[in-house]
Amino acid sequence: MILGITWLVAFQLLGELVVRLAGLPVPGPVAGMLLLFVVLRLRRYDDEGSIVRAGTALLRHLQLFFVPAGVGVVTMLAVIGRDALPIAVSLLGSWLLALAVVGWGAVGLERLLGRPSDDLPAAPAPGAR
Template sequence: MQFLNGITLLLVYQLAGEITVRLAGVPIPGPVLGMVMLFITLWIRGRTPDSVEQASSALLAHLSLLFVPAGVGMMAHFDRIADEWLPITLALLCSTVITMIATALIMQVTTRWLVKPDSSAQGGSEQ
């Protein structure tokens, strides 16, 4: 029953994200917004409910199965992929580089924001 409660909660957040995106016209996928909403809720609560933890662990254990439809789609459209391999490759490379740069910059900003300077390392010696 815990698993069912957890999956239901995850799907409710996904639905809430979809509804919010449709009503607000935000250019973000609904499941992504739902995941952000779930993250904020869990952050405010300070802990993860057992049902959500159990459901998410079960989903992560079978994550590889979620790639099967994408693989089948690639095989079904292999001719188109072969015809347009250069733009696809360039898009993948550019997006990867942009993502790595954005991740590094965000990490630097949040590290500076979260890490407080140590007063003893400021150069003053206490006697």
């Protein structure tokens, strides 16, 4: 378990280093996660490895990672109240934009793969056998 957590932290540190040296506009942990993904794909890492066990253990306690974000929201409540309209508009706008991008991406992939949704078999009616 300690070895797996060490690997995870090492890749986060490596991601920070790559981002700072290259001047990329990406968070270091995201770059580290991408590097870890590439290494795991190249090494054909099994499901019983130390990195997978450490990740599974962290995922079991995922709700604890939301505590700092919740504390940040509470401490910034005055700012959130003052700027509620722009925050709500940006949240709704980004949600709609993401929904449109995912929809267009799905349609584009269907066309690219040559399987338009019209050619897929229809789902059985509810209650039909």
